[in-house]
Amino acid sequence: MSLAEPRIGADGDPSTAAVDYRTLVEQIPAITYTETHDPHSPTQRVTFVSPQATRILGHAPQEFIDDPELWRKLRHPADRATVMAAERTADVTRRPFRAEYRMYDRAGKLHWFRDDAVIVEDDGSGGTFWQGVMFDVTAEKEAEQQAREADRRYRSLVESLPCVVYVDHLDARATNVYTSPQSEWLLGYTNQDWERDPDLWLSKLVHPDDRDRLVAAEARHVETGEPFDEVYRALHRDGRTVWIRDVAVVVLDEDGTPLYSQGFMLDITAQKEAEAGLKDALDREHAHADDLRKMDDLKNTLLHTLSHDLKGPITAVLASTAALKREDVGDAERRELLDGMARRVRKMDRLLSDLLDLERLGRGISEPVTFPVDLGQLVSDLVHGTDVLEGRSVEVVARPVVAHVDPPKIERIVENLLVNAVRHTPLGTSIWVRVAPHEGGAVICVEDAGPGVPDAAKADVFEPFSKGNAESAGSGIGLSLVARFAELHGGRAWVEDRAAGGASFRVFLPGPGARADR
Numbered sequence: 001m002s003l004a005e006p007r008i009g010a011d012g013d014p015s016t017a018a019v020d021y022r023t024l025v026e027q028i029p030a031i032t033y034t035e036t037h038d039p040h041s042p043t044q045r046v047t048f049v050s051p052q053a054t055r056i057l058g059h060a061p062q063e064f065i066d067d068p069e070l071w072r073k074l075r076h077p078a079d080r081a082t083v084m085a086a087e088r089t090a091d092v093t094r095r096p097f098r099a100e101y102r103m104y105d106r107a108g109k110l111h112w113f114r115d116d117a118v119i120v121e122d123d124g125s126g127g128t129f130w131q132g133v134m135f136d137v138t139a140e141k142e143a144e145q146q147a148r149e150a151d152r153r154y155r156s157l158v159e160s161l162p163c164v165v166y167v168d169h170l171d172a173r174a175t176n177v178y179t180s181p182q183s184e185w186l187l188g189y190t191n192q193d194w195e196r197d198p199d200l201w202l203s204k205l206v207h208p209d210d211r212d213r214l215v216a217a218e219a220r221h222v223e224t225g226e227p228f229d230e231v232y233r234a235l236h237r238d239g240r241t242v243w244i245r246d247v248a249v250v251v252l253d254e255d256g257t258p259l260y261s262q263g264f265m266l267d268i269t270a271q272k273e274a275e276a277g278l279k280d281a282l283d284r285e286h287a288h289a290d291d292l293r294k295m296d297d298l299k300n301t302l303l304h305t306l307s308h309d310l311k312g313p314i315t316a317v318l319a320s321t322a323a324l325k326r327e328d329v330g331d332a333e334r335r336e337l338l339d340g341m342a343r344r345v346r347k348m349d350r351l352l353s354d355l356l357d358l359e360r361l362g363r364g365i366s367e368p369v370t371f372p373v374d375l376g377q378l379v380s381d382l383v384h385g386t387d388v389l390e391g392r393s394v395e396v397v398a399r400p401v402v403a404h405v406d407p408p409k410i411e412r413i414v415e416n417l418l419v420n421a422v423r424h425t426p427l428g429t430s431i432w433v434r435v436a437p438h439e440g441g442a443v444i445c446v447e448d449a450g451p452g453v454p455d456a457a458k459a460d461v462f463e464p465f466s467k468g469n470a471e472s473a474g475s476g477i478g479l480s481l482v483a484r485f486a487e488l489h490g491g492r493a494w495v496e497d498r499a500a501g502g503a504s505f506r507v508f509l510p511g512p513g514a515r516a517d518r
Contacts, residue, residue: 008165008172022348026051032136033064037119037128044068044130051279052431056136058106076102083115094119097132112141154387164265169249170222170258173198177260186267188237225250231268313344340430346387353412368406368488373507375401375410375442376435382411383433390420392428398435401442403509409485410444410509413493416478418447425450425502441491441510449502453495482507 025032031052035044045068049061057074064070072080081099090097097117102110117132131466158165164182169175179194187205196199206214210232221228228248247262253390320337329337377397383396414433421431425448434445453461462483482505483493491509498504 008395022152028052028133030133030177031056032111032133033131035130035132037130046071047129055278056105056111057103074103074105074497076101076104090119090350097130100137110138111136112138157371161264163267166263166265168248168261168263170261172219174218174222174261175203176200186265187234187242205234207235209233221250223249228261228263232344234265241269242267243269260445313348316344317341343387368409370404370406370484370489373405373407374400375405375444376402377408378435379408379414379435383418386415386418388415389431390421390422390427392422392431394418394433395430396433397434399437401437403442405489405509409488411484413482413507414444414446417444417507418483420478420505421446421448421450421503424448429502438508439510441508444507444509445504447498447502447504449498449500452497452501452503458495479505485518 009326029048029052030050032050033046034044034048038044046064049064051061051437053064054060059074060068075083076179083099083101085512086097086099088380089095098115100112102112106109113134114137115132115134117130119128120126120131148242159180159182161182164186165175165180166183167179169177175198176194181191183194184190189200189205197203202211202215214230214232216226217230227250228246231243233244236242245266245268246263246463247266251259251262253259320341323337324334339439375443377400380396380398383394418431418433420431425431430449432445432447434446434447436443462479464477464480479493486493486507486509491507493505493507496504496506
């Protein structure tokens with residue numbers, strides 16, 4: 001059946017049926033057509049084209065009937081081969097023809113058409129013809145093109161940003177819908193990794209120490225719709241730690257219904273490292289300021305010590321000098337004055353030596369020169385030859401112990417411990433000095449039967465200029481040097497209560513491989 005030869009209508013009037021049929025065809029928003037069907041001919045003869053061809057393409061239906069090549073001429077050159085292939089396929093398979101292609105109208109404007117046609121048998125002649133309809137889908141194609149262009153621009157923008165953009169479902173697992181390609185250079189994971197592992201964010205990316213906090217924040221984000229804004233550590237695929245700022249919002253539809261969560265992850269590792277560097281610099285600055293304050297305090301204390309602890313001996317020496325000038329001074333009195341002057345000078349010499357040693361230690365220029373020494377013999381000789389005991393009774397138990405030490409510094413340790421015992425105990429108080437091997441090293445012990453050291457002061461007595469109490473005699477330097485010299489040997493100094501009363505000052509000097517913290 002062709003459009004030119006409709007069937008008889010229900011009332012038996014063929015003219016009525018033809019009018020109804022043509023009215024229907026000419027009202028639909030598409031071009032309808034019929035062509036003779038000859039599979040062996042490169043062109044088909046057009047037998048009917050609906051009037052919509054004039055409105056859409058600017059060519060009257062008769063022009064297509066008169067010129068069988070007009071369809072091909074108007075068709076876009078790039079689409080001609082595709083359409084011919086589709087026509088040949090339909091000829092061979094006898095299946096419906098369908099194609100989308102572009103055609104130019106009379107004014108040169110390009111239109112997109114979707115062309116659907118079938119081969120129909122003519123009941124009257126026994127032949128066949130094409131019967132088809134061409135829908136103008138230009139607006140649809142332009143909308144698709146605009147959508148593709150918008151999507152391309154959006155993706156170009158998103159994928160050029162210096163951050164990872166993502167879209168997640170609003171579910172408990174924050175299932176990922178989309179992650180921009182920046183994820184690969186920022187975190188080492190590709191889009192395919194996100195697709196394969198819905199739990200990638202929590203299972204592999206988030207640092208374990210931050211996980212609980214982020215799970216709670218994500219739950220609030222999903223349940224309340226509040227923005228998600230967190231800073232946390234992420235584990236790069238290669239094991240590095242990357243600091244991330246993660247910001248997301250819930251996207252709503254026009255009715256206010258939550259649709260999905262959209263956000264971005266920004267690498268703030270450099271910022272965090274700069275903050276850490278700034279904090280370190282600030283800490284160093286504070287430490288330096290503290291050192292300067294301590295140095296200033298040390299300077300003031302040194303000046304006070306020099307003016308206070310040297311004033312008495314110098315005054316006594318000056319008085320003795322004046323007395324020696326008298327003509328009535330006898331030999332016995334002269335010897336006594338000279339002995340007193342010698343004691344005071346030696347005391348001033350020890351004080352100045354302590355101050356110089358403390359200053360050298362503070363600058364880090366006092367290093368021990370060690371070699372094997374019998375500590376027992378060294379300490380025993382020193383105790384028996386020292387003049388700091390002021391007539392005190394000292395019991396020495398020094399077992400032979402060979403150690404690598406700096407002898408002058410060990411002598412200063414023992415001498416300062418003896419001076420401390422004499423200075424802080426009443427006249428006549430017993431003093432004991434012991435040397436013994438201990439855990440691969442040696443212990444030097446100086447004990448007295450005096451009042452002892454309160455527990456609250458035990459940790460501070462080895463600090464510079466600490467005297468235990470304000471009324472104590474001395475400069476407060478001697479015990480500090482004991483601790484510093486012990487540390488130079490890899491050991492330590494401490495004080496305990498003596499079992500029978502009094503104080504027990506001890507110095508541990510480790511041997512090779514021994515632990516100083518014992």
